[in-house]
Amino acid sequence: MANNLLEGKKGIIFGALNDMSIAWKVAEQAYDQGAEFVLTNAPIAMRMGEINNLAEKCGDAPVIAADATSDDDLANLFDKTAEHFGGKIDFVLHSIGMSPNVRKGKHYTATNYDFYHKTMDISAMSLHRVLKTAFEKDAINEWGSVVALSYIAAQRVFPDYNDMADAKSLLESITRSFGYHYGAKRKVRINTISQSPTVTTAGSGVKGFDEFVAYAESMSPLGNAGAKECADYVISLFSDLTRYVTMQNLFHDGGFSFTGVSEEVISKFAKDE
Numbered sequence: 001m002a003n004n005l006l007e008g009k010k011g012i013i014f015g016a017l018n019d020m021s022i023a024w025k026v027a028e029q030a031y032d033q034g035a036e037f038v039l040t041n042a043p044i045a046m047r048m049g050e051i052n053n054l055a056e057k058c059g060d061a062p063v064i065a066a067d068a069t070s071d072d073d074l075a076n077l078f079d080k081t082a083e084h085f086g087g088k089i090d091f092v093l094h095s096i097g098m099s100p101n102v103r104k105g106k107h108y109t110a111t112n113y114d115f116y117h118k119t120m121d122i123s124a125m126s127l128h129r130v131l132k133t134a135f136e137k138d139a140i141n142e143w144g145s146v147v148a149l150s151y152i153a154a155q156r157v158f159p160d161y162n163d164m165a166d167a168k169s170l171l172e173s174i175t176r177s178f179g180y181h182y183g184a185k186r187k188v189r190i191n192t193i194s195q196s197p198t199v200t201t202a203g204s205g206v207k208g209f210d211e212f213v214a215y216a217e218s219m220s221p222l223g224n225a226g227a228k229e230c231a232d233y234v235i236s237l238f239s240d241l242t243r244y245v246t247m248q249n250l251f252h253d254g255g256f257s258f259t260g261v262s263e264e265v266i267s268k269f270a271k272d273e
C-alpha cells in the first residue's frame, strides 16, 4: 500500500542484516512510500553481502558501514550521508541489538561484566551515540523522527531475556531524556516501538524463543504483530501524520502488554469436571 507518506524524506536505516530483519522490512516500506535513505550496519554484519541486495531493490541506496559503538564510524556515516543528500535528513531507524551474555548462554545471575558492558554499549548506548552525533552535526531537519526498537522486558520480567532487559530499559530512558532535549532545541522527535516477539536472527537467539512466541500469541487478542506490520508502524512515525508524538514507548504487540490473562491461557488450567 504505497501512499507516498515519505515522499521527499531522507534518512538512515541501521540494522538490516537479512530479509527477516525488522530494518529490512522498514527499508522496503520506506522505499515504497517514496523515501530515500542510506543503509548501514556493523562491518562484520556486511560480510555476507545481503545488504547489497536490499540496496539494489531500494533505488541503489548507498551502503555505509558503521559500528554503532564507534563515535568515529558514526561521524563518518553522518558526514557521508549529508554529502550524498547535499543536506540534512528527516528520519533515523535504530534497529540494533546484541547481547554476548545471551549468545554465550551466561545466566543473568552469573553475568560476565565485560559482556554486560558490550550489551549496553551495542543495544542502548548506541542510540545515545547516534543522537549525539546527529545533534552535534545538526543533521536532522525540524520535525524529523528517530525510532528505536524495544521489547516489553524493559517493564516486566521475562527471565530468559537476560541483560537485554536492562539494555531495553536504558534504551527507553535515553529516548525520553534525549527526546526532551532534541525536541526542545530542534523539534526532533524520538520514540521506541515495543514489538511482539518476532522471528529474526536477534530474536531467535533468546532461549526457548519458539515456546515464547507461542505464549505471546496466545496472550495477545490480535495475535503477535509481525515484522511487516512493525515496519508499517515505523513508517507512520517517520511521516508527518505523527508530528507531536515524542519521548514515547509505543507498544506494537497485538494487545499483549495490557492483557492480564487470556481465555486461551486460563483454559489450560481448567480442572477436568
Ligand SMILES: NC(=O)c1ccc[n+]([C@@H]2O[C@H](COP(=O)([O-])OP(=O)(O)OC[C@H]3O[C@@H](n4cnc5c(N)ncnc54)[C@H](O)[C@@H]3O)[C@@H](O)[C@H]2O)c1
Pocket (backbone or CB within 6 Å): 014, 015, 016, 017, 018, 020, 021, 022, 023, 041, 042, 045, 066, 067, 068, 069, 094, 095, 096, 097, 098, 122, 149, 150, 151, 194, 195, 196, 197, 198, 199, 200, 201, 202, 203, 204
Ligand atoms: N525479534 C524480536 O523478537 C524483537 C522484539 C522486540 C524488539 N526487537 C528489537 O528489534 C531490533 C532489530 O532486531 P531484529 O529482530 O530485526 O534482528 P536482527 O538480528 O535482524 O537485527 C539486529 C541488528 O543489529 C545489528 N548490530 C549488532 N551489533 C551492531 C553494532 N555494533 N553496530 C551496528 N549494528 C549492529 C546486527 O548486525 C543486526 O543487523 C533490535 O533492537 C531488537 O532487540 C526484536
